[in-house]
Amino acid sequence: MKKLVPDPPRPLRDPELDRANANLxxxxxxxxxRPFGLRDAQGNALFSVQAGVNAEEALLHVALLLKCAEEVSDEITERASGIERGLIWSMVHSVEMARAVVEALLDRPRPAG
Known part of the structure; x- marks a missing residue:
């Protein structure tokens, strides 16, 4: 016998984890x-992290930057040889782990690829 009313979908997220993340x-x-990067003759930095960005938005940006670093590293690894290749692979894995930690803090699924 076919049910006329399907079961409600199960939540994809753990409510307890959502509460913990919200609290964090x-x-x-x-x-x-926070200024960073090279400075001019007067000591002024060209770039700066802006004040007042909320933590979640800042972490989302960090995750994006780490993904970009991971992709660039992957491309460089294909062209490297010898000791360089090993060093780059080490960097790739460090970047992957850092991104996984940030995404775990944000409870964001890791994109395929």
């Missing part, structure tokens, strides 16, 4: 201004 992100303070 709420506990983190927004970013502080």
């Amino acid at each position: 992100l709420a506990a983190l303070k927004p970013t502080q201004a």
Whole structure:
């Protein structure tokens, strides 16, 4: 016999994990201004992390930057040989692990590929 009303879908996310993540992100303070990179003759940095960016948005950006670094490293590894290849692979794995930690904090599924 076929059911007329299907069972409701099971939640894909763990509510307890969502609460823990919300508490973690709420506990983190927004970013502080932080200049970085090369400086001009007067000591002014060209780039700066802006103050007031909430922690979740900052972590999302970090995850994106790590994904980009991972993809660039993968491309470089294909062209390298010898000791360089091993060093680059080590960097690739470090970047992958760092991104996995950030995505786990954000409870974001890791994209395929």
